[in-house]
Amino acid sequence: MFKKVLVAEDLDSISIAVIQVLEDLNIPTIDHVKYCDDGLLKIKRALIEKEPYDLLISDLSFKSDHRTINLSNGEELIEAANAVQPKLKKIVFSIEDKSYRIKSLFYDLGINAYVSKGRNSISELKKAIEGTFRNEEKILSSDLSFSFNDKALIEIESYDISILKLLAQGYILENISSEFKASSITPNGTSSIEKRINKLKIYFKANNNVHLIAIAKDFGLV
Amino acid sequence: MFKKVLVAEDLDSISIAVIQVLEDLNIPTIDHVKYCDDGLLKIKRALIEKEPYDLLISDLSFKSDHRTINLSNGEELIEAANAVQPKLKKIVFSIEDKSYRIKSLFYDLGINAYVSKGRNSISELKKAIEGTFRNEEKILSSDLSFSFNDKALIEIESYDISILKLLAQGYILENISSEFKASSITPNGTSSIEKRINKLKIYFKANNNVHLIAIAKDFGLV
DNA sequence: AGTGCTTTTACGGATTCCCGTAAGGAAATG
DNA sequence: CATTTCCTTACGGGAATCCGTAAAAGCACT
Numbered sequence: 071m072f073k074k075v076l077v078a079e080d081l082d083s084i085s086i087a088v089i090q091v092l093e094d095l096n097i098p099t100i101d102h103v104k105y106c107d108d109g110l111l112k113i114k115r116a117l118i119e120k121e122p123y124d125l126l127i128s129d130l131s132f133k134s135d136h137r138t139i140n141l142s143n144g145e146e147l148i149e150a151a152n153a154v155q156p157k158l159k160k161i162v163f164s165i166e167d168k169s170y171r172i173k174s175l176f177y178d179l180g181i182n183a184y185v186s187k188g189r190n191s192i193s194e195l196k197k198a199i200e201g202t203f204r205n206e207e208k209i210l211s212s213d214l215s216f217s218f219n220d221k222a223l224i225e226i227e228s229y230d231i232s233i234l235k236l237l238a239q240g241y242i243l244e245n246i247s248s249e250f251k252a253s254s255i256t257p258n259g260t261s262s263i264e265k266r267i268n269k270l271k272i273y274f275k276a277n278n279n280v281h282l283i284a285i286a287k288d289f290g291l292v
Numbered sequence: 293m294f295k296k297v298l299v300a301e302d303l304d305s306i307s308i309a310v311i312q313v314l315e316d317l318n319i320p321t322i323d324h325v326k327y328c329d330d331g332l333l334k335i336k337r338a339l340i341e342k343e344p345y346d347l348l349i350s351d352l353s354f355k356s357d358h359r360t361i362n363l364s365n366g367e368e369l370i371e372a373a374n375a376v377q378p379k380l381k382k383i384v385f386s387i388e389d390k391s392y393r394i395k396s397l398f399y400d401l402g403i404n405a406y407v408s409k410g411r412n413s414i415s416e417l418k419k420a421i422e423g424t425f426r427n428e429e430k431i432l433s434s435d436l437s438f439s440f441n442d443k444a445l446i447e448i449e450s451y452d453i454s455i456l457k458l459l460a461q462g463y464i465l466e467n468i469s470s471e472f473k474a475s476s477i478t479p480n481g482t483s484s485i486e487k488r489i490n491k492l493k494i495y496f497k498a499n500n501n502v503h504l505i506a507i508a509k510d511f512g513l514v
Numbered sequence: 515a516g517t518g519c520t521t522t523t524a525c526g527g528a529t530t531c532c533c534g535t536a537a538g539g540a541a542a543t544g
Numbered sequence: 545c546a547t548t549t550c551c552t553t554a555c556g557g558g559a560a561t562c563c564g565t566a567a568a569a570g571c572a573c574t
Contacts, residue, residue: 081387082414083309090308104411133389133410135435165303167355188355189326192304213357240503242560259523268563278530279502279561281462287509464530481553490533500560501531 072159072203074099074121078109078128078147079163084187088127088163091196106132106141110150117155125202126151127195130164148179159202163187163195167214168290170226176208183209226291229255230270233263234286237279293425294381296321296343300331300350300369301385306409310349310385313418328354328363332372339377347424348373349417352386370401381424385409385417389436390512392448398430405431448513451477452492455485456508459501 075097079085085102092100101123103109109128116122130144141147144162151158160181166172167186175181183198183206185191194211201209232255236246243260250258257263267279274289276282286292297319301307307324314322323345325331331350338344352366363369366384373380382403388394389408397403405420405428407413416433423431454477458468465482472480479485489501496511498504508514 080411081306081409082411083306083409083417084303086312086414087305087308135411187303187305189302189304189357192308195305237502238506240499240506242500244560257522261523261525262521264562265522267561271562277462278464280459280505283502283506284460284462284509284514287506292506466530479552483553483555484551486532487552489531493532 071095072097072124072199074116074123075101075125075127076109076112076123077102078106078126078144080104080129080132084129087192088195091192091199095196095199104132105137105139106143106147107139109147110141110154113151113158114154122155123158125159125161125199127161127163127199130162130166145175145179148175148181152180161185161195161198161202163191166290169214171290172210172214182207184214185211186214188213226270226273230266231291233266234270234283234292237267238283238286238292293317294319294346294421296338296345297323297347297349298331298334298345299324300328300348300366302326302351302354306351309414310417313414313421317418317421327359327361328365328369329361331369332363332376335373335380336376344377345380347381347383347421349383349385349421352384352388367397367401370397370403374402383407383417383420383424385413388512391436393512394432394436404429406436407433408436410435448492448495452488453513455488456492456505456514459489460505460508460514 072095075092077085077088077092077100079088079102082104085104089100089102101112103112109126113123113126126148128144128147132143134142141150144164148160148162151160160179161183162175162181163185165187172184175184182202185195185198188194188211190213191211194213198209198211232250233246236249241249243263246263247258247260250256250263257266267282270276271278271282274282274285276285283292294317297314299307299310299314299322301310301324304326307326311322311324323334325334331348335345335348348370350366350369354365356364363372366386370382370384373382382401383405384397384403385407387409394406397406404424407417407420410416410433412435413433416435420431420433454472455468458471463471465486468485469480469482472478472485479488489504492498493500493504496504496507498507505514
């Protein structure tokens with residue numbers, strides 16, 4: 071079993087349970103951080119001391135408070151961890167259950183398992199840790215209803231997300247167009263962007279832009 | 293100290309910690325439900341058996357799954373509980389930190405304490421339980437930065453929320469107007485509604501309706 | 515080059531939003 | 545009862561959207 075595990079989780083009410091799982095699995099070294107920045111520091115230090123972590127278990131969203139921080143969420147922590155220790159195994163333990171966001175964790179950040187916080191997530195977490203140790207790939211907790219074969223949400227790509235993000239910030243078509251030109255994102259004609267928004271509206275069954283953004287917010291796309 | 297406490301919390305990873313707090317306080321009877329419906333049933337049954345609960349500790353958001361349910365969140369559970377046992381003491385333990393929503397819990401649902409899930413919420417929860425037992429009023433966990441004297445968000449009233457909700461559902465001004473007429477909500481002229489939306493846009497510094505809804509979603513108003 | 519195909523961009527009319535001004539009505543004041 | 549004030553509603557012009565059509569550009573293939 072794993073020898074050294076790092077837990078990144080801000081809510082004390084949850085970290086207690088996670089650590090308990092790790093203790094049940096007889097893992098000798100268990101470290102816990104409440105801020106992403108501290109997590110990265112610990113990973114770096116462990117590498118320097120030639121005693122690197124075997125596994126990172128991280129939440130996605132972290133509350134902000136008085137402290138000024140560099141890494142504000144689990145995605146950023148994992149990305150930073152990948153930069154210094156690419157082979158580190160990673161399990162995400164979060165409330166998020168939107169397939170779009172979870173898929174990108176596997177494809178873009180190379181995580182090994184995703185466990186959704188739910189009514190039986192402790193046993194799911196245990197299974198995921200064991201599966202990750204046996205080098206199983208793309209482990210999903212069983213309460214998640216989608217599979218990696220679903221085509222549906224893969225087609226929403228980062229281009230669409232960019233549009234939705236700017237719309238949600240109050241940009242009008244023309245602003246988005248010039249913003250895209252400035253960032254050399256194509257297509258960037260107002261008309262093309264308009265068409266794309268139209269597709270999104272059809273896809274999400276939205277009556278208008280306002281409705282579309284409300285839905286996108288619900289899906290956690292922005 | 294309290295004799296009989298009910299915990300309504302769906303996430304197993306959190307309920308473990310909450311129950312541990314209650315055990316530390318030597319509370320003889322601790323019950324735990326993962327669904328709001330079950331919570332109401334237990335409250336009713338305890339009343340019938342003449343052994344009612346002293347305290348309800350409830351989360352706000354509950355995940356939906358295969359099960360069909362009547363009460364879908366903590367607000368509804370508390371409302372239902374108030375109907376059958378008005379004097380029941382109530383503590384809400386949730387991740388929510390938007391002042392608007394928290395205030396309405398105190399004013400509309402008469403809860404005794406609100407504890408925000410955070411980095412030190414276990415000790416905050418303990419303090420809140422003790423304070424509630426001593427009949428202290430309107431207890432807020434200390435990481436929440438607002439106070440009940442803030443005027444700011446009180447002025448957003450249910451009329452505004454109705455408008456925002458309908459906007460988020462893709463209604464145009466005219467639809468909202470007729471919807472309000474049908475529900476006999478006044479004012480209901482398109483022009484008045486328009487003006488009110490305008491005020492909201494100024495208040496939230498929104499460029500347009502799309503932006504406004506994005507902000508409203510962030511504030512948890514819809 | 516030339517052809518067919520797709521993607522991108524351009525344009526125009528209808529609808530809706532945006533925003534200022536003003537008319538109409540109810541309550542309050544004197 | 546007249547006047548003021550506040551609230552609601554009406555109206556109009558300009559801006560942004562919605563939605564369809566068509567031209568222009570890019571690309572693969574021959």
